[in-house]
Amino acid sequence: MATVTYDKASRIYPGTDRPAVDALDIEIADGEFLVLVGPSGCGKSTSLRMLAGLEDIDAGKIWVGDRDVTNVQPKDRDIAMVFQSYALYPHMTVAENMGFALKIAKVDKTEIRQRVEAAAKILDLTEYLDRKPKALSGGQRQRVAMGRAIVRQPQVFLMDEPLSNLDAKLRVQTRTQIAALQRRLGVTTVYVTHDQVEALTMGDRIAVLKDGVLQQVGTPREMYDTPANVFVAGFIGSPAMNIGTYKVVNGAAQVGTGLVQLSREAIAGIKDDDKGMITLGFRPESLDRAAANAEGAIPVEVDVVEELGSDAFVYGRVPDAFAGAADVKFEAGDSQVVVRVDPRDVPAKGDTVWVTIRNGEQHTFAAASGARLA
Amino acid sequence: MPLRITGAADAALMDLPWNIPLSAWPEERIAALPRGLSRHVVRFVRHGDAVLAVKETNPQIAHREFTMLRELERMGAPCVHPVAVVTERRDASGEELSAALVTEHLAFSLPYRALFSQGLRKATLKRLIDALAVLLVRLHLDGFYWGDVSLSNALFRRDAAEFSAYLVDAETGDMHPALTQGQREYDLELAVTNITGELLDLQASEDLDEDEDPFEIAERLSQRYEMLWTALTKRETITENIPLHVAERVRALNALGFDVDEIDMQQTADGAALTIKPKVVDAGHHSRRLLRLTGLDVQENQARRLLNDLDEFRSFSALRDDESFAAHQWLTEMFEPTIRAVPRNLRGKLEPAQIYHEILDHRWYLAQAAKHDVPMTVATASYVKNVLPSKDDERAVLGRSIAEMTAELPALTAEVGTVWTETRDAHAIDNTYGWGAVPAPESEEPATVRRETTRKPVTSVPRARLANADDDAGELDGEGF
Numbered sequence: 001m002a003t004v005t006y007d008k009a010s011r012i013y014p015g016t017d018r019p020a021v022d023a024l025d026i027e028i029a030d031g032e033f034l035v036l037v038g039p040s041g042c043g044k045s046t047s048l049r050m051l052a053g054l055e056d057i058d059a060g061k062i063w064v065g066d067r068d069v070t071n072v073q074p075k076d077r078d079i080a081m082v083f084q085s086y087a088l089y090p091h092m093t094v095a096e097n098m099g100f101a102l103k104i105a106k107v108d109k110t111e112i113r114q115r116v117e118a119a120a121k122i123l124d125l126t127e128y129l130d131r132k133p134k135a136l137s138g139g140q141r142q143r144v145a146m147g148r149a150i151v152r153q154p155q156v157f158l159m160d161e162p163l164s165n166l167d168a169k170l171r172v173q174t175r176t177q178i179a180a181l182q183r184r185l186g187v188t189t190v191y192v193t194h195d196q197v198e199a200l201t202m203g204d205r206i207a208v209l210k211d212g213v214l215q216q217v218g219t220p221r222e223m224y225d226t227p228a229n230v231f232v233a234g235f236i237g238s239p240a241m242n243i244g245t246y247k248v249v250n251g252a253a254q255v256g257t258g259l260v261q262l263s264r265e266a267i268a269g270i271k272d273d274d275k276g277m278i279t280l281g282f283r284p285e286s287l288d289r290a291a292a293n294a295e296g297a298i299p300v301e302v303d304v305v306e307e308l309g310s311d312a313f314v315y316g317r318v319p320d321a322f323a324g325a326a327d328v329k330f331e332a333g334d335s336q337v338v339v340r341v342d343p344r345d346v347p348a349k350g351d352t353v354w355v356t357i358r359n360g361e362q363h364t365f366a367a368a369s370g371a372r373l374a
Numbered sequence: 375m376p377l378r379i380t381g382a383a384d385a386a387l388m389d390l391p392w393n394i395p396l397s398a399w400p401e402e403r404i405a406a407l408p409r410g411l412s413r414h415v416v417r418f419v420r421h422g423d424a425v426l427a428v429k430e431t432n433p434q435i436a437h438r439e440f441t442m443l444r445e446l447e448r449m450g451a452p453c454v455h456p457v458a459v460v461t462e463r464r465d466a467s468g469e470e471l472s473a474a475l476v477t478e479h480l481a482f483s484l485p486y487r488a489l490f491s492q493g494l495r496k497a498t499l500k501r502l503i504d505a506l507a508v509l510l511v512r513l514h515l516d517g518f519y520w521g522d523v524s525l526s527n528a529l530f531r532r533d534a535a536e537f538s539a540y541l542v543d544a545e546t547g548d549m550h551p552a553l554t555q556g557q558r559e560y561d562l563e564l565a566v567t568n569i570t571g572e573l574l575d576l577q578a579s580e581d582l583d584e585d586e587d588p589f590e591i592a593e594r595l596s597q598r599y600e601m602l603w604t605a606l607t608k609r610e611t612i613t614e615n616i617p618l619h620v621a622e623r624v625r626a627l628n629a630l631g632f633d634v635d636e637i638d639m640q641q642t643a644d645g646a647a648l649t650i651k652p653k654v655v656d657a658g659h660h661s662r663r664l665l666r667l668t669g670l671d672v673q674e675n676q677a678r679r680l681l682n683d684l685d686e687f688r689s690f691s692a693l694r695d696d697e698s699f700a701a702h703q704w705l706t707e708m709f710e711p712t713i714r715a716v717p718r719n720l721r722g723k724l725e726p727a728q729i730y731h732e733i734l735d736h737r738w739y740l741a742q743a744a745k746h747d748v749p750m751t752v753a754t755a756s757y758v759k760n761v762l763p764s765k766d767d768e769r770a771v772l773g774r775s776i777a778e779m780t781a782e783l784p785a786l787t788a789e790v791g792t793v794w795t796e797t798r799d800a801h802a803i804d805n806t807y808g809w810g811a812v813p814a815p816e817s818e819e820p821a822t823v824r825r826e827t828t829r830k831p832v833t834s835v836p837r838a839r840l841a842n843a844d845d846d847a848g849e850l851d852g853e854g855f
Binding site: 013014015052053054055056073074075087089090091092096097100101103104164165167 | 559
């Protein structure tokens, strides 16, 4: 087991100016499950492949434990890429399927058997070791495939979108299994996905990347509660956070006719190039229905109500008529606001509902830079 | 959204039963039944004259693999031909079905398992490995990282005395401007592991002799790869007789089957020496030369063999000075008559160029025995009579892919229609008797290809129980009387 450290590691593809991964700085603790997440092209897979030794590191370093592996070949890094798609060989026993690759590495027979048995114990496959794969269920076969990586006893596991070719239902099952297994094994794991739900449910910590630049790294709770910038705020959470840029009037943001009071830190953080504007974020689940004349109430004109049984979501707009419309810019669709409402009390299409942001669940960002203010 | 087919301009593709899951396609469509534990359902489907491989997967993966295969094909890499991606499939009740990637089955190609079922000699196995090493080097030169190199993810075609390998599964691959050393080494490591596993499995099923060492054979791939890669990309430092050294390097690469399109020459800092490194190399040196001379499009080693024959022909020809004219004469006097002399019903056995190669070999043996030269016509007649009929038909051997191997797993035992019978007219313009009389063992019946998968459906009653059942039946009979 070991820690993994990205020390300002960069990858610049030949013939390009902009780094695919730009001075990535992450310290991954021993035994930690770290998820790299971001939209396609953000550099998450490249970052993983840099750790695997498949991409050159053009600047900075990567450490596994206290060993600098920057210029070490993949097979000498003591790292295992885990595939979900290993072929199982039907005429070999489960034990042979799991252990044969160790023979290539010249591990001796008794040692192989020991490692296979240890892995089988963790994977609940002990009683099947001497059977052929055809005696196993689908889930057990998948665990044999995992076993092939486990017996190598690597310092680090790497997984690159391992669930991408499974259907939605199987994906949910498998992601729970992988997360549980990783905790039992306690092996440092770096996992790449584009799916923020996968990231939130699996990772001890999540690292969000965009355009090759690390935006934030933290626990799922931190990412959700205190996103470091507008991008992270909009990326983490489903449905996405409502984000808009508004005029600041007497220490409050003017949202439609509503005035949303801003914290002192937020006001203090506003700079000249923000031009008197502020970016305000509030999650659909951070809103309470309120009276029209309540302090800080925002009007929302209902377009669609989506009922999910346990929840209901209102998709609506802050009406233009309420002035300052030109300044209202939401990231997710034009001035669209999503509100979670009590499913037993849903408004009708065309109604206007008034909502206030729950105390302490307001996010403010600098209008120019997008960095978090409070 | 309605069904959507992106790819080949082939309207008949629409007629395939896309509204049914692939696993339930009607028997008459299916050419063989490889399906199983593999991530996806894969089946071979008859479509007009061709055999198509259809793989069900999600739309992103299908599109990605399709684009990748197209790109590889455009670069001239040996791979299967991508036909189409089918998306927005729905069944009769409107339920969504998986997207599908359609590729064309490579005619005369053999999955490695089919070669093993023919009783594989050790030398053949080594040739398979060598072919895979060449394929891997070619893909790596093109900047393709395979990610899952194995015998089952390639197809093999006979290529004179050797084999050529073709990439079949590009799903795990990635295209890069150039590969890093790490990517190449990792690909190679995966290859060695996968091949070892495949060979161990063949030993476990007693298809490969116990005396063979799977570890040693798999390791051969990495040795062959390194040898070829070094020969193609090594930077040399020359201090004297530069033109000779450059010419020698080019000739050495030609001998390996590669053309050098660009060479990078640099003076060393002190100006005393010159370093040379091939910059752009292209596989297919011999096949391109043969194509230019004769219009025949064949594989590299076949081309090498045919060119040798052509050179020999030319040395006896009155037109020896004019290479292209001699080539034309060779084509019309040697190659074409020989191929036309093969009866129509035997033409599905091997590719024409492969048949020509084998006849050349056969001729050599005849000459050895007779202690004098044997004319091509005689060698052809003898080959057609004595050798070719006993060969397997290899035009469309589907054999056992990895998917089919895993289909032996229990959830998938309800196999039907493992026999594929097909009538075909491969050569529309038949010139069987266009070139004199041939002792043709040809019947009046149209050519019939009968392929049976090597795996039987698990429906038979075990022997022990069968014996009991017979006893029971006997007793019942007794009671009846």
